[in-house]
Amino acid sequence: MCTYLTEKIAISGSAKGASGWIKVTDGSVYLDHPVHAPFGHTLNIDFLAPERGPSGRVAVELSQDSARALVKAIEAVLDAAPPGLE
């Protein structure tokens, strides 16, 4: 089914897409049908530059297991980083 289940967040950083690096300010995290990944539903993340319109987007589609592994890896790296880094 089409879930439309979505979390939207404000982010600060850059992402590299088809047109090169872009500054991204918004993120959409959602579980729904992928465009390309070979699964029925995937955890999708859009890194967005809304001022660039719909094409201002760097997208990933992950299996649900790999999305959970990614969350753990991100938290592990952030937790291991020395305090005070900016």
Next chain:
Amino acid sequence: MSDALIAETITITGYNGDTIEAYSARALDESPRGGVVVIHHMPGYDDPSKEITRRFAAHGYNAVMPNLYWREAPGASPDDAAATARAQGGVPDERLVGDVAGAAAYLKALPNSDGKVGTIGYCSGGRQSFLAAVSLDLDAAVDCYGAFVVGNPPEGMPLKVGPIVDKTPNLSCPLLGLFGEEDKYPSPEHVAELEEALKAAGKTYEFHSYPNTGHSFFSVNRPAYRVEAANDGWERIFAFYGKYL
């Protein structure tokens, strides 16, 4: 009789008089024939959906597929447009009906139209095909595994649609429903509830539910594709349109 066809991007007048993009595939033969409005799935106005549209033309129908996400993302790639539209909660029902009405008017105005128009929709488009058929004067409608004709989206899902089974008495045409027995939305219970509503309203319908088959079984480029269900489904679709269009 010629089997030549033309397929091209056009514009049609949709909801609220808006000009929107559409993909048209038409038989060039001048003898009268029915028209099919193809309602694309949630992932958008993509290449596989255009291929479906051409398939109807190859079988002798005039077909058109409105780009339902044109307003959110004119000119964007289908995946970017779908991401933008879904982030906004999908296509409003009222707008969908207006866009299908515009597509039907386009088909009826073609020189080789026999005046009959059917709809077909996949995934979210399955519900939208039913929605169009309870809202507009159509000649045939096909619902391919449309969720939330019956039942509400699970709590917490910001999907801007609700059940429309209560509109069944307004159904203007015969309905063909094609479902997977392992689908959860619509589940076999949802399909059974819709069938009961159709019976109660005295409507003409034909339902087929396939074993070992889940959602999206017509999608040839996805792992959900089920060759036996899809092949049988296509035969059912052409037999149904052959009878009513």
